[in-house]
Amino acid sequence: MSAMTPTEFLGAVPIDGYGPGFFRVGGKVHHGSIIVTQDGVLPWGGLDDVQPLLDLAGSVDVLFIGMGADVAFPxxxxxxxxxxxGVMPEPMGSPSAARSYNVTLSEGRRVACALLPL
Incomplete structure (x- = not known):
């Protein structure tokens, strides 16, 4: 498992770590694909499950899309x-997406992260 470096999140929910098939967010382990926002975690059906991502319109400026272990395009x-x-997608590998989410979140920006497991 890889752990993330703690920082100040002003009450928002950070991604704490990840490993094969899971992510740890705000101290809780979640298996499978998830969407992480400053308010919490939602289960996600993966790349074919578009509606939960569209529902982020107006509440986020950027959406990091973690494509699993490797960089790929959705x-x-x-x-x-x-x-x-109006949702700006930024695809990358899931580890990079998790780190980018935390950095952007710590800056106080409106961000979300949709993650496919490693």
Whole structure:
């Protein structure tokens, strides 16, 4: 398991760590794909489960999409739908997405992270 470095999150929920098939957010372990916002964690059905990501429109400025262990691009219809809704998708590997989420969150910015497991 990889642990994340603690920082100041002003009451928001950070991603604490991750490992094969799970993420630890705010001290609680979650298995499978998840969406993390400053308010908490939601289960996510993966790249075909678009609606929960579209529901973030207006509440986040950037959405980090963790594509698993490696860097990959999400399907173009997903990124097009997000962009049309005003959600800026930033795909990367899940470890990088988790770290980027925490840094951006610590800056007080409106951010979310959708993570596929490693």
């Amino acid at each position: 399907p173009r219809p997903l990124t097009s739908a997000l962009e049309a809704a």
